[in-house]
Amino acid sequence: MHNYDHGTLERYLEAHVPGFGALDAIEKFSDGQSNPTYKITSGTRQFVLRAKPPGKLLKSAHAVDREYRVMQALAATDVAVPEVLHLSGDDSPMGTQFFLMDMVQGRIFWDPALPELDRPARARIYDAMNATLAALHSVDPVQVGLGDFGKPGNYFERQVGRWSGQYRDAETDRLPDADWVMDWLAANMVADDGTSAIVHGDYRIDNMIFAPDAENVAALLDWELSTLGHPLADLAYQCMHWRLPHAGHFCGLAGVDRAEIGLPSEDAYVDQYCERRGIARPQNWKFYVVFSYFRLLAILQGVLKRGLDGNASNPKNSDMMRQVIALMAHDARKLAHG
Helix, strand or coil, X not given: CCCCCHHHHHHHHHHHCCCCCCCCEEEECCCCCCCCXXXXXXXXXXXXXXXXXXXXXXXXXXXXXXXXXXXXXXXXXCCCCCCEEEECCCCCCCCCCEEEEECCCCECCCCCCCCCCCHHHHHHHHHHHHHHHHHHHHCCCCCCCCCCCCCCCCHHHHHHHHHHHHHHHHCCCCCHHHHHHHHHHHHCXXXXXXXXXXXXXXXXHHHEEECCCCCCEEEXXXXXXXXXXXXXXXXXXXXXXXXXXEECCEECCECCCHHHHCCCCHHHHHHHHHHHHCCCCCCCHHHHHHHHHHHHHHHHHHHHHHHHHCCCCCCCCHHHHHHHHHHHHHHHHHHHHC
16 A cells, blocks of 8 residues: 555645645545555546555566556557556655546446357357457557567567566465466467567556446556567457456356357457458467466466565455465466466
8 A cells, every 4th residue: 555645645636646636635536456556536536546555566466557558658549548648757745656637437348258248148248349450450560659668579588588587476375387387388389470469568458447238348457567578468368368267256157158148259259350350260279368368377376476575556365365376377287288
């Protein structure tokens, strides 16, 4: 939790955000593990303030400046993002760097089975997610000023190296399955095919706000992990989430009869995305999904480490988190073997 002075923060926002009035209320959202996020109320307007957490942080993590930059760049594209209003420096009234954006009204769905909707509406939600992902990956990074938003070369090679390092830095328990998966990814690395796009990095249903009265994406949120990279990373990451159990810490779609409730199969969703982008169905699909498993477990390992260090935005029970990480490592190894 950040320590801040209400009056100092109010004066800062008045000076840096055009039209900002009195700081009537600031309320921390309870959800989320990475960057603490607050609802700001000023008169009839509502904003969202997203800040780096306090304390010692892993290198390159919690990049709120990258979130701000990519949303600012995408404002004029077909990808729905909130309007960003201000990016602070590290020496801010919150004690860490933060940015302020407009609060988008709408619906957030936490369960990908969408039990609150009827079958036709579920199908439209999944179609909207698919269309938004294809639209994002169709944006020319150079044209929107993001030509330098990532490094050249084999994206997956860089990412495996990065997340292996992050995992080791945050490691609290030795997991043979995680070690095995890291070795497998390195030994089965896909070749660089030259494909590059703006990738979101955490593309899943609960990082989207849908319109209050329609099944379209009103805002795509949580851009902390965005970069220039291979678009199949986003596609596989979303599909990986749906392979997780439909219960517990993550609500996936494993065991759910998708056809019965009106959701597309994974194959149909991938085919629809490829058709929208005019590309062939990906080869080596298993690699991309295994990579997604490892990347997420490395992220969760960082969450666990911050929780143990007392710096997590929303600390979870450490024993439960350890079980989730171990389960993901086991499932990734099983998938790679299959």
